[in-house]
Amino acid sequence: MSLSDRQEGRTPEKILCEVIHLCADCDACRDMMGEDCAFFIELYRLNDQKRESGIPISEKQLRYLAELCTFCGLCPCPQVPMDVMEAKSLYVDKEGMALATRLLSDVPFMARLCGTFPRLSQALQSNRFTGAVLRKAVRIHSDRNLPVFPKDDFFRWAAKHGLDRPQDGNNRVAYFAGCTAGYLFPAIARSVVEILQHHGATVYVPPQQCCGMPYLVEGDRKRTLGLARANMDGLLGTLRDGYELVYSCPTCGYFLKNLLKDRAYYSGMYQQSVDARDGEIKVPAPEKGKNQFWTLRKSAYRNILKDDGYFSSINPMERIELSDHLQDFGLFLRRLQANGQLDTDYSRVSGPMVYFAPCHLREQKIGRPYLDLLKMIPGLDIQEIGNDYDCCGMGGVFGFKEHFHQKSLDLGRALMEKIRAQNPRAIVTDCMSCRLQFNHCLPYPVFHPVEVLARAYKGTVEEG
Numbered sequence: 001m002s003l004s005d006r007q008e009g010r011t012p013e014k015i016l017c018e019v020i021h022l023c024a025d026c027d028a029c030r031d032m033m034g035e036d037c038a039f040f041i042e043l044y045r046l047n048d049q050k051r052e053s054g055i056p057i058s059e060k061q062l063r064y065l066a067e068l069c070t071f072c073g074l075c076p077c078p079q080v081p082m083d084v085m086e087a088k089s090l091y092v093d094k095e096g097m098a099l100a101t102r103l104l105s106d107v108p109f110m111a112r113l114c115g116t117f118p119r120l121s122q123a124l125q126s127n128r129f130t131g132a133v134l135r136k137a138v139r140i141h142s143d144r145n146l147p148v149f150p151k152d153d154f155f156r157w158a159a160k161h162g163l164d165r166p167q168d169g170n171n172r173v174a175y176f177a178g179c180t181a182g183y184l185f186p187a188i189a190r191s192v193v194e195i196l197q198h199h200g201a202t203v204y205v206p207p208q209q210c211c212g213m214p215y216l217v218e219g220d221r222k223r224t225l226g227l228a229r230a231n232m233d234g235l236l237g238t239l240r241d242g243y244e245l246v247y248s249c250p251t252c253g254y255f256l257k258n259l260l261k262d263r264a265y266y267s268g269m270y271q272q273s274v275d276a277r278d279g280e281i282k283v284p285a286p287e288k289g290k291n292q293f294w295t296l297r298k299s300a301y302r303n304i305l306k307d308d309g310y311f312s313s314i315n316p317m318e319r320i321e322l323s324d325h326l327q328d329f330g331l332f333l334r335r336l337q338a339n340g341q342l343d344t345d346y347s348r349v350s351g352p353m354v355y356f357a358p359c360h361l362r363e364q365k366i367g368r369p370y371l372d373l374l375k376m377i378p379g380l381d382i383q384e385i386g387n388d389y390d391c392c393g394m395g396g397v398f399g400f401k402e403h404f405h406q407k408s409l410d411l412g413r414a415l416m417e418k419i420r421a422q423n424p425r426a427i428v429t430d431c432m433s434c435r436l437q438f439n440h441c442l443p444y445p446v447f448h449p450v451e452v453l454a455r456a457y458k459g460t461v462e463e464g
Contacts, residue, residue, distance in 0.1 A: 012087035012094075016062045019083050020047055028076065035414075036389045038407045039068040039084070063091065067403070070395030071217050073254060073363035074388075082262070082310060088219030097220055104140070104397045105214040111149045111183035141405035145440045147184050154186035158205040163193065166241065169202035174238045176231075176256075176326070178249035179210050180432035181448075188432070191454035192248050192329055198457055199336065199343060206238045211252040214396060216259070221310075228260055229314055232322050245326045248450060250430045251396070253328055254360035260311055261323040267307035267316035281305050328361075329450065330369030330430070337373070344376055346456040351381030354424045355449075356415070358431030359391055370430065370449035377456045385422060390415045394437035408437065416441050428452060 023029060023040070024047040033040045042065050046057045069084040140146070154177055158164050173196050181189040196203045212227035235256075239245055247253050264270060265284060274293065276282045281301055282293040296305070307316050336342040357368050374382050393412030398404045419427060419442060427438050427446045435446045 010086075010090075012066065012090040013059055013062050015083050015087040015090070016066060017057070019043070019080055019087075020057070020065075022077075023047075023080065026077075032076070033074065033389065036391055036411065037072070037074065038404070038411060039065065039070075042068055064403075066091065066219075068407070069217075070398050071213070072359040072391060072395065073258075074359055074391070078262075085216055085219065085310065088217075089221040090219075092219040092221070097218060098139075101139075101218055102220075104400060105218055105220075106210075107179035107183050107214075108210060111153055139402050140400050141402050144400050144405055145436075146400075147436060147439075149183060150186055152186070154182045154189035155205065157186060157190060158193070163203055163205045164207075165204070167202040167204050171201045172204065172243045173201045173332075174204045174206050174235070174243040174245050176208055176211075176235065176245065176247040176252060177205065178247065178252040179214075181248055185432055185435070185448070188248060188448040188451060191448070191450040192246070194454050195333070195450060195457065199341065204238070204243060206243075207234055211249075211255045213251050213255040213259075216255070216310075217396060225311070225313065228256075228311065231256065232260070232314065232318055235326065236318060236322055239321075239325050244332070245322075246329045246332050247326060248329045248430070248448065249432065250328070250358055250361040250364065251433070253326065254364055257323045257326055258364060260314070261319050262311060263305075263307045263309040264311075264316035264319045265307075266305040267312075269315075269317050270307075270320065273317065328364070328366055328369060330373070331366060333373055333453075334369050342373075343457070346377045346453075347458070348379040349377050349452065349456050350379050350425065352422070352424050353380065353382045353426045353428050353447075353452075354385040354419055354422050355382050356386050356390075356392070356419075356427065356429040356434060357384065358429055358434050361430050362388060370428075370453075374428065374449060374452060377452070380452075380456075382428065383422070385418055386415050390418070392431075392434040392437040394433045396433050399437055399440075409441065412437055412441065419444070 020043055023043055029037075029040050030044050035041070046061055046065065049055055050057055066084055066087050069081055069088075071081050071085065073081070075081055155164070175189070175192055175196070177189040177192070181192075193203050193205075209227050209230055211231060212224045215223040215227065235245055247256070266281065271280075271282060274282045276295075279298050281296045281298050283296060283305070285292045285294045288294075311319065333342060337344075353374075355368070355371055355374065357371075361368075368384065371382070371384060374380060391411055392415055393399065393408040393410070395404065395408060399408035419438075424444055427442070427444050428449055429435060429438070429446065430449060432448070435448070438444070438446045
C-alpha cells in the first residue's frame with residue numbers, strides 16, 4: 001500500500017497510533033534514544049501504560065506526543081518523523097496554528113518587530129510585570145534567556161555593501177544565510193562573506209526567505225511548501241546564472257538538501273531521465289561510484305517506492321537539482337583546500353576549545369568539514385565533544401516554549417556536563433539553535449566555525 005493510499009482517511013490520532021505500534025513493536029529506540037529524545041521517552045511511557053494497565057492512550061496524550069518531535073533527524077527510521085509531521089499538519093489543518101507558535105517560528109518577523117519597537121525586546125528581557133505578561137502571551141518560559149536582535153541585520157548590511165545585487169566576475173558565489181545568521185547572529189554571515197572575499201570570490205546574497213524547517217516542525221504545511229518553492233525557484237535561477245550556492249546553517253542545509261529531496265528519485269520524471277525500463281526502478285548508489293544505480297523490480301516495489309511524500313507537489317527534478325548543487329560552506333572550503341586554493345596563512349589563536357557537531361549536520365552524512373580546518377590554525381587546541389546521540393536539547397525554538405523548556409534542559413544535561421568537564425576557552429558549533437542553548441546553560445563564549453576562521457585570517461579573536 002502506497003503512502004498516499006495509507007493517508008486516505010487517516011486522522012492524526014490514527015497516524016500517531018500507527019507510529020507507536022511500529023516503534024513499540026521494534027523497540028530498538030528504547031535503548032538507543034530512550035534518554036536522548038523527548039518524543040521516544042513519552043512514546044514508550046504511553047505504550048507501557050496501555051500494555052500494563054489497559055488504559056487507552058487519550059487524544060490529548062497523542063496531541064502532546066506529537067508536539068515533542070523536533071525533527072532532529074536522529075531517528076533510525078526516517079518515515080517516523082515524516083509521519084509525525086503529517087500528523088501535526090492534520091492537527092493544524094483542523095485547529096489552526098496558535099499565534100504564540102506562529103510568532104516563535106517567524107524569526108524575520110520578530111526581528112523586524114523588535115527592530116522597529118526596541119522597547120518590546122527590552123520588555124521581553126525584563127523580569128518586571130510587562131516582561132512577564134509578554135512572555136505569557138507568547139508562551140515563553142519565564143526562566144529562558146532570550147536573544148537580542150541586533151539593530152542592523154545581515155541582509156541590511158549586505159544591501160549597504162551592494163551584495164544584494166547580481167555580481168560580475170568569474171568566481172561567483174551566492175550565499176543562503178538563513179534566518180538565524182541573517183537576523184540573530186549577523187557576525188556569522190559577515191564572516192562567510194569575508195572569507196569568500198578573502199579568497200577572491202564575488203559574493204551575491206540573493207533574495208531568500210526562511211528555509212521552511214520551523215514551519216514543517218510546527219505542522220504548517222501551506223507555509224512550508226510555499227517557502228520551499230520560493231527559495232528553490234530563486235536559488236535555481238541563481239545557479240543557472242552561473243553562481244555556486246553555499247549555506248552556513250546545518251538546519252537550512254538539512255531541509256533544502258535532504259528533506260526536500262525525499263522520495264524524488266522514485267518519481268516518473270527522474271526514472272525517465274535515467275532511462276529506467278518499464279519493469280525497473282533505478283535508485284542512485286553513490287557507494288558504487290558516480291552515476292551508478294541499484295536496479296529494483298518495479299513489480300515488487302511500485303507501491304512502496306513512489307514520490308508521494310510531503311514535498312511531492314514540487315517538481316522532483318528541481319528538488320534533486322537544488323540538492324545536488326547547494327553546498328555546506330565547510331565542504332566548499334575543504335574543496336578549496338583539496339585544490340590547493342585555500343589560504344592557510346592563519347594567525348595564532350589560543351585554545352583550548354571544544355567543537356560540537358549538531359544533529360542536522362550529522363544527519364547530512366558529510367562528516368565534520370570544519371574540524372580539520374580549525375585544527376590547522378596555529379595554537380588552537382580544539383577537540384570534538386559529544387557522541388552521535390548527544391543533543392543540546394534546544395530543538396530549534398522548542399526550548400523557549402513553556403511546556404518544553406525543562407525537557408530541553410534535561411535532554412541537554414549530559415552534553416553540558418561533558419563540556420563543563422573540559423572547561424574550554426570557548427565552544428564552537430555550526431548550529432545557532434545549539435548556540436542559544438549553550439548561551440543559556442554555560443558560561444563559555446560560543447562561536448560558529450566561520451567566525452574563528454575569519455578572525456584567524458584577521459589575526460584577532462574576540463570573545464562574546
